[in-house]
Amino acid sequence: MNNTWDRDVDVLVVGTGAAGLTAAITAAAWGSRTLVVESMPEWGGSTAGGGGEAWLPTNPLSRQAGRDGPPKDGSPVAGPPAAGPPKGDSPKGDSPEKALAYLAAVVGDAGPASSPERRRAFVLTAPEAFTFLADLGVRWTLNRDHPDFYPDRVGGMTGRAVEVRPFDPRDLGPWASNGRLDAVFPLPVRADDVRLIARAAANRDELVRGARVLGRTAWDLARGRHLVSGGAALSASLMTIVLSQCTEVLLSTPLRGFELDRDRRAVTGAILAGPDGRLIRVRVRRGIVLAAGGFARNTSWRLKYHGIPGYSSAADGDTGDVIALAEDIGARLTLMEDAWWGASLALPDGYAFSVFERSLPFSIMVDADGSRFVNESASSVDVGRAMLADRNANPSWLVTDARHHHRYRNSATSGGEGRLRAAGLAHSAGTVEDLAIAIEVDPARLRATVARFNAFARAGVDRDFGRGNNVSDNYYGDPLVGPNPNLGPLEKAPYSAFLMVPGDRGTKGGLLTDTDGRVLDLDGQSITGLYAAGNTAASVMGPADPGPGSAVGAAIVFGYRAARHAAARDR
Ligand SMILES: Cc1cc2nc3c(=O)[nH]c(=O)nc-3n(C[C@H](O)[C@H](O)[C@H](O)COP(=O)(O)OP(=O)(O)OC[C@H]3O[C@@H](n4cnc5c(N)ncnc54)[C@H](O)[C@@H]3O)c2cc1C
Numbered sequence: 001m002n003n004t005w006d007r008d009v010d011v012l013v014v015g016t017g018a019a020g021l022t023a024a025i026t027a028a029a030w031g032s033r034t035l036v037v038e039s040m041p042e043w044g045g046s047t048a049g050g051g052g053e054a055w056l057p058t059n060p061l062s063r064q065a066g067r068d069g070p071p072k073d074g075s076p077v078a079g080p081p082a083a084g085p086p087k088g089d090s091p092k093g094d095s096p097e098k099a100l101a102y103l104a105a106v107v108g109d110a111g112p113a114s115s116p117e118r119r120r121a122f123v124l125t126a127p128e129a130f131t132f133l134a135d136l137g138v139r140w141t142l143n144r145d146h147p148d149f150y151p152d153r154v155g156g157m158t159g160r161a162v163e164v165r166p167f168d169p170r171d172l173g174p175w176a177s178n179g180r181l182d183a184v185f186p187l188p189v190r191a192d193d194v195r196l197i198a199r200a201a202a203n204r205d206e207l208v209r210g211a212r213v214l215g216r217t218a219w220d221l222a223r224g225r226h227l228v229s230g231g232a233a234l235s236a237s238l239m240t241i242v243l244s245q246c247t248e249v250l251l252s253t254p255l256r257g258f259e260l261d262r263d264r265r266a267v268t269g270a271i272l273a274g275p276d277g278r279l280i281r282v283r284v285r286r287g288i289v290l291a292a293g294g295f296a297r298n299t300s301w302r303l304k305y306h307g308i309p310g311y312s313s314a315a316d317g318d319t320g321d322v323i324a325l326a327e328d329i330g331a332r333l334t335l336m337e338d339a340w341w342g343a344s345l346a347l348p349d350g351y352a353f354s355v356f357e358r359s360l361p362f363s364i365m366v367d368a369d370g371s372r373f374v375n376e377s378a379s380s381v382d383v384g385r386a387m388l389a390d391r392n393a394n395p396s397w398l399v400t401d402a403r404h405h406h407r408y409r410n411s412a413t414s415g416g417e418g419r420l421r422a423a424g425l426a427h428s429a430g431t432v433e434d435l436a437i438a439i440e441v442d443p444a445r446l447r448a449t450v451a452r453f454n455a456f457a458r459a460g461v462d463r464d465f466g467r468g469n470n471v472s473d474n475y476y477g478d479p480l481v482g483p484n485p486n487l488g489p490l491e492k493a494p495y496s497a498f499l500m501v502p503g504d505r506g507t508k509g510g511l512l513t514d515t516d517g518r519v520l521d522l523d524g525q526s527i528t529g530l531y532a533a534g535n536t537a538a539s540v541m542g543p544a545d546p547g548p549g550s551a552v553g554a555a556i557v558f559g560y561r562a563a564r565h566a567a568a569r570d571r
Pocket of ligand 1: 014015016018019022037038039040043044045047048049050051052053054055117130231253254255256291292293294313314315316317318319320321322341353504505506533534535536548549550551552553555
């Protein structure tokens with residue numbers, strides 16, 4: 001125990017992602033003197049560099065407009081003026097019972113991080129956290145077209161995910177320049193626009209919609225406005241509230257340790273390292289919320305828990321150091337073997353997380369044997385897990401024909417195809433057999449794989465993997481291609497292949513927490529004063545990814561619950 005404190009606060013929040021900023025806003029709103037610290041020189045974490053969709057079942061917009069049927073266009077908007085209470089459930093709208101049934105069907109029995117109590121806390125608090133932030137100025141909009149990833153399971157729906165409307169970072173003043181706001185999207189596009197832009201070259205209506213986004217952007221730029229969208233808009237929107245609450249945010253100031261009470265049962269303070277390396281001892285009267293992301297960038301933990309070094313798209317600050325600090329004082333870790341898996345295209349200088357390339361028609365993924373091994377249009381987590389399960393699929397190849405090349409965007413080639421070829425990460429050939437030789441796959445096998453797939457594509461039914469059988473698969477398909485929008489035969493030369501690795505958008509394992517985000521020890525007792533949310537905590541989703549925005553949705557809900565619980569503690 002240390003009596004010489006440099007600072008004295010009620011709540012200390014560690015990390016500036018969705019979980020941390022939501023926790024900071026909540027703690028301050030509940031009257032706590034709050035301090036936020038961030039290890040990196042830029043704030044925002046993986047949240048700011050991500051897509052920013054938040055899966056918040058039963059939020060007021062999904063209750064009104066979510067539905068079981070196929071997607072349609074147009075989206076209602078919430079935000080100031082306040083979102084208001086739900087107007088009652090339409091038979092097709094969302095409800096807590098429906099969301100809980102869906103989670104039970106999709107996640108199943110997945111251990112204590114996804115206990116029925118924690119799932120219930122998540123579902124019942126999601127609309128409250130949504131409305132709390134909307135009332136403070138977050139301008140949510142429903143991603144009306146985006147289906148749950150398992151829409152045919154009981155309780156599955158289209159239209160549970162929300163995102164924040166494009167945001168003008170000038171509202172942040174000087175804080176606009178030290179956040180990770182250069183973001184994932186070069187243009188301020190909505191999540192539902194991404195697939196339209198991906199296939200704009202093939203579809204006149206979507207070209208018009210893409211051109212509108214470009215026109216709007218040019219108009220905004222001419223007026224000196226450079227709007228950001230996705231995770232950058234979410235982060236900027238949350239940070240604006242944090243700053244308006246006069247909460248102090250310290251960058252380049254990592255958490256380095258805890259101060260404990262005499263019995264080592266309660267956390268009473270924290271040790272930070274300031275930008276000059278000087279240690280800062282902070283007395284924390286109500287609680288420390290650990291919201292420092294996961295361990296995607298920790299190679300030794302990746303090898304230990306995942307068996308691969310990791311090909312992550314998460315932020316560099318995702319080091320797992322905070323999880324290790326909590327483990328050192330007795331916290332229990334769980335779900336460490338899991339991650340927000342996906343399939344990433346290998347680039348000369350990193351990885352591009354693939355969401356639409358592999359799902360669009362005229363393409364297949366093959367392993368080192370030249371065989372398909374997965375429904376290429378399945379959710380990212382399912383495709384990534386399949387790549388890890390097939391010992392020949394890391395790495396694998398995305399094989400496309402000329403129509404895929406001409407009609408659709410490809411994140412691998414946006415930096416120039418020459419660089420990819422020079423690095424051996426992409427190949428092209430006039431025949432399937434020659435492509436097979438280039439990627440060192442048995443030509444006869446690849447020819448047979450393509451022929452079998454082409455027969456499925458013509459019939460509209462993938463008898464091997466069921467690709468394109470539901471509205472989630474179809475979301476990133478091409479509606480102009482029939483009979484199945486995800487299945488187009490590979491028959492027009494030249495053929496191309498792009499190297500793919502099992503990527504991720506962060507890890508899922510971490511500190512086991514209860515329904516209020518309290519960190520639990522090996523005996524299942526809470527460590528007084530210590531909370532965790534976001535990817536620092538083991539995910540309430542277990543190994544599953546139920547719908548678009550599951551990571552950010554849970555980060556917001558448990559950031560909110562943890563801070564609310566901490567702020568209510570006696571000083
Ligand atoms: C390209 C991409 C797209 C994505 N799209 C989506 C999406 O649309 N929807 C979705 O749900 N998920 C998405 N994800 C995943 C999602 O963004 C993350 O899982 C989520 O944002 C994590 O939030 P967080 O608050 O837990 O952590 P983060 O946002 O990573 O924030 C944690 C912060 O803590 C800091 N930190 C680390 N150690 C310390 C320390 N010792 N002291 C102080 N600070 C520390 C880190 O530097 C970081 O800034 C995407 C991810 C990527 C990379």
